[in-house]
Amino acid sequence: MAEHREYFYRRLHSLLGVVPIGLFLILHLVVNHFAVYGEESFNQAIDFMESLPFLLLLEIFVIYLPILFHAILGVYIVFIAKNNVRRFGFFRNWMFYLQRITGIITLVFLAWHVFETRVQIALGNVDLNYSLMQGILDNPAMFWFYVIGVVSAVFHFSNGLWGFLVSWGIAQSPRSQKIVTYFTLIVFLLVSYIGIRSLIAFAYGV
Amino acid sequence: MAEQNTVTFIITRQDSPDSAPYQETFNVPYRKNMNVISGLMEIRKNPVNAKGEKTTPVVWDMNCLEEVCGACSMVINGVPRQSCAALVDELEQPIRLEPMSTFPVVRDLLIDRERMFDALKQVKAWIPIDGTYDLGPGPRMPEKKRQWAYELSKCMTCGVCLEACPNVNDKSNFIGPAAISQARLFNAHPTGEMNASERLEGLMEEGGLVGCGNAQNCVQVCPKGIPLTTSLAAMNRAAAIQSFKNFFGSDNAH
Numbered sequence: 245m246a247e248h249r250e251y252f253y254r255r256l257h258s259l260l261g262v263v264p265i266g267l268f269l270i271l272h273l274v275v276n277h278f279a280v281y282g283e284e285s286f287n288q289a290i291d292f293m294e295s296l297p298f299l300l301l302l303e304i305f306v307i308y309l310p311i312l313f314h315a316i317l318g319v320y321i322v323f324i325a326k327n328n329v330r331r332f333g334f335f336r337n338w339m340f341y342l343q344r345i346t347g348i349i350t351l352v353f354l355a356w357h358v359f360e361t362r363v364q365i366a367l368g369n370v371d372l373n374y375s376l377m378q379g380i381l382d383n384p385a386m387f388w389f390y391v392i393g394v395v396s397a398v399f400h401f402s403n404g405l406w407g408f409l410v411s412w413g414i415a416q417s418p419r420s421q422k423i424v425t426y427f428t429l430i431v432f433l434l435v436s437y438i439g440i441r442s443l444i445a446f447a448y449g450v
Numbered sequence: 451m452a453e454q455n456t457v458t459f460i461i462t463r464q465d466s467p468d469s470a471p472y473q474e475t476f477n478v479p480y481r482k483n484m485n486v487i488s489g490l491m492e493i494r495k496n497p498v499n500a501k502g503e504k505t506t507p508v509v510w511d512m513n514c515l516e517e518v519c520g521a522c523s524m525v526i527n528g529v530p531r532q533s534c535a536a537l538v539d540e541l542e543q544p545i546r547l548e549p550m551s552t553f554p555v556v557r558d559l560l561i562d563r564e565r566m567f568d569a570l571k572q573v574k575a576w577i578p579i580d581g582t583y584d585l586g587p588g589p590r591m592p593e594k595k596r597q598w599a600y601e602l603s604k605c606m607t608c609g610v611c612l613e614a615c616p617n618v619n620d621k622s623n624f625i626g627p628a629a630i631s632q633a634r635l636f637n638a639h640p641t642g643e644m645n646a647s648e649r650l651e652g653l654m655e656e657g658g659l660v661g662c663g664n665a666q667n668c669v670q671v672c673p674k675g676i677p678l679t680t681s682l683a684a685m686n687r688a689a690a691i692q693s694f695k696n697f698f699g700s701d702n703a704h
Contacts, residue, residue, distance in 0.1 A: 247655075251693065254660035325663060326619040331528060332667045340616060340665035407664050410679075413687020417680060 257317045258411050260310040261404045268307055269401050270435060273394070276442035283374040290372060311354070318347050343403050346396040353393030374446075381447040394439040402432035455480050457489055458500070458544035461508055463558045471555070475500040475544070476508075486526060486533035486545065487512055490559075510559035517673060520608030524559045525550055530613040532673060533559075550613040566607045569629035573652040577642040589640035602635040602681065604674040611668035611678060617661050624661025627668040631681035637688070650685075650692040659689055 278289040296302060322344045329341050360380060364370045381387045406428045409415040415424045444450060456477045464471040477500050478492040490510055497507040510533065512522040517535040525548040526536045538545065553561035570576075579585060591599070605628055612618045612626040633649040636642035653659045659682070668678040695702075 248693070248696075250656050251654040251658065251660050251689075255690070255693070321663070324619070324622040325616045326621070328614070328616050328667070332614050332670070334665075334667055334670050336664065336666035337616070340663055343663075410664050410683050411660075411662070411686055412690050413683050413685075416683040416687060418677070421679070421683070 253317060255411070257314055257321075258404075258408050260314050261401070262408045264306045265310050265314060266401045266405065269397060273398075273435060273439040273442070277438055279374065279377070279442045279445040286374045290374075294372065315351050315354075319351070322347060339403055339406075343400060343407070346400040346403075349392065349396040350400050353389070353396065356389075357393065377446045378449075381443060387443065387447045390443050391440060394443065395436055398432055398435045398439060402428040402435070405431065457484070457538055459489055459493070460544050460546045461558070462546075462548040463508065464549070464555045465506075465557065467554060467556060474505065474508075480538070482539075484538045486524075486536040486538065486541075486547065487515065487522060489538060489545070490533070490547075508559065509557045511561070518606055520606030523550055523561075523608045523610055523613075524548065525613070530610045530671060532608060532610075535673070550609055552613045552615075552618055553609060561609070563607065563609050566609060566612065566626065566628060569625035569657075570607070570632060572625060572655060572658070573629050573633040574645065574649050575629060575632040575636055577636055577639060578645060579641065591640050595638065599635055599638055602631055602638075602676060605632055605635075605676055606674065608673065610671050610673055614667035614671040616665050616667070617663045622661060623657035625657045627662070627678040627682060630659060630662075630685050631676055631678050634681045634685055646688075647692055650689050653685055653689050654693060659686055662686075 275289050275293060276286075278286040325340075325344060327341050327344070329337050361370075361372070361376065365372050370376050381390060406415075406421075406424050409424050410421060415421045457480050459476045459478060461474055461476065462471050463474050476493050476498075478489045481488070487510075490508055494507040497505050499505050510522065510524065512534065513519040514521070515534045517532045520532070522533045523530060524533050525546075526533060527542060527546050530550055533547070547559060549555045549559050549561050553563055553565070556562050579588075607628060609628075611628055615624070615626055617624045618626045630653060633653055637646040637649055662682050664679070664682075666679050669676075669680075672678055
């Protein structure tokens with residue numbers, strides 16, 4: 245493996261984006277959806293998640309380290325591209341460009357989000373519960389920042405899932421790649437809905 | 451078109467590999483059915499620019515003049531393509547000619563495509579049959595497969611796919627789609643297949659397969675209509691399997 249270091253890192257980058265980061269994203273947004281059923285049920289769900297055994301190890305190996313690796317190599321990948329959508333305005337070239345833009349937006353959003361929640365909780369400044377998110381999303385500017393962040397993350401995941409299936413040679417023919425495009429479009433719409441729905445529940449209580 | 455008697459070319463020129471590029475305009479006498487190359491030949495015959503000043507003739511590369519050698523690729527009105535197949539009657543005027551920006555300029559429109567030939571070496575895009583004795587005839591290729599492989603064999607290393615690819619540039623070491631598709635061609639050949647893993651190893655080296663970001667411009671611009679993105683995905687699959695074999699070991703010779 246040592247002689248194919250770049251190959252290994254890039255394929256690992258592609259894999260980590262789907263497993264575990266993509267799965268974690270979906271899990272996170274699905275658990276957030278408890279907010280729609282009321283403060284009580286959200287807090288219950290959070291208490292359960294927080295009571296998982298080996299929580300810190302799970303967080304480190306399933307969330308923090310994979311995201312850190314994906315983000316660092318990802319910024320490098322953004323840097324080495326020379327985007328040319330003005331000269332070549334094809335659909336997939338736009339997706340390529342948007343994948344890079346949403347990656348950067350997601351990174352900024354994530355840094356802010358982790359600081360505002362996980363770091364503040366760790367410092368003992370706030371408690372993890374419904375009212376924490378309610379307090380944050382009460383501010384319309386923050387609400388829209390979160391909407392953009394969530395949609396970016398979900399787009400990056402959905403289009404990245406397409407890229408994963410092509411980069412590992414699972415979707416090979418033009419027809420199969422087209423079918424995967426429609427499939428990932430549905431994933432994008434559904435997961436975006438789940439994410440935004442809970443933001444609305446936090447911000448407006450409906 | 452009868453009333454039109456000149457064609458205007460705006461050409462991005464460069465005197466040497468390191469000097470700054472500049473634009474020069476030429477008015478060339480119109481002839482019926484002329485292509486960009488015949489326009490450039492007119493400039494060579496009479497190297498006088500639109501201001502009436504005598505200048506050096508414009509340098510470009512060409513060979514076959516029938517879109518099979520790939521030498522005369524340049525950016526014509528913003529589109530990378532072969533200048534031999536670019537008919538003046540079908541182009542908007544003035545016709546803007548630029549060298550392909552992905553490659554180092556030697557002079558004017560003449561570029562150095564050596565990186566593409568290096569890429570072919572990296573993936574061993576040939577079939578090794580040299581030896582000390584006659585190996586006899588190789589295995590036969592089914593006719594259906596031959597017809598399919600013929601499409602891949604149309605690649606003329608023209609560089610248009612590299613010009614369109616956002617990941618082929620001076621910041622990245624990506625070898626580009628052309629060589630990857632050629633590796634697929636030779637891996638599909640019944641004799642070439644015997645060295646398939648060597649080509650896959652080349653594809654896993656620095657600048658190989660993983661440089662692809664699936665922008666898929668290549669397949670849109672290829673003048674030969676080669677299914678480049680299908681080739682890339684097919685090689686991705688083959689390389690993934692090869693990398694598993696390398697890592698875990700395999701009972702099958704590989």
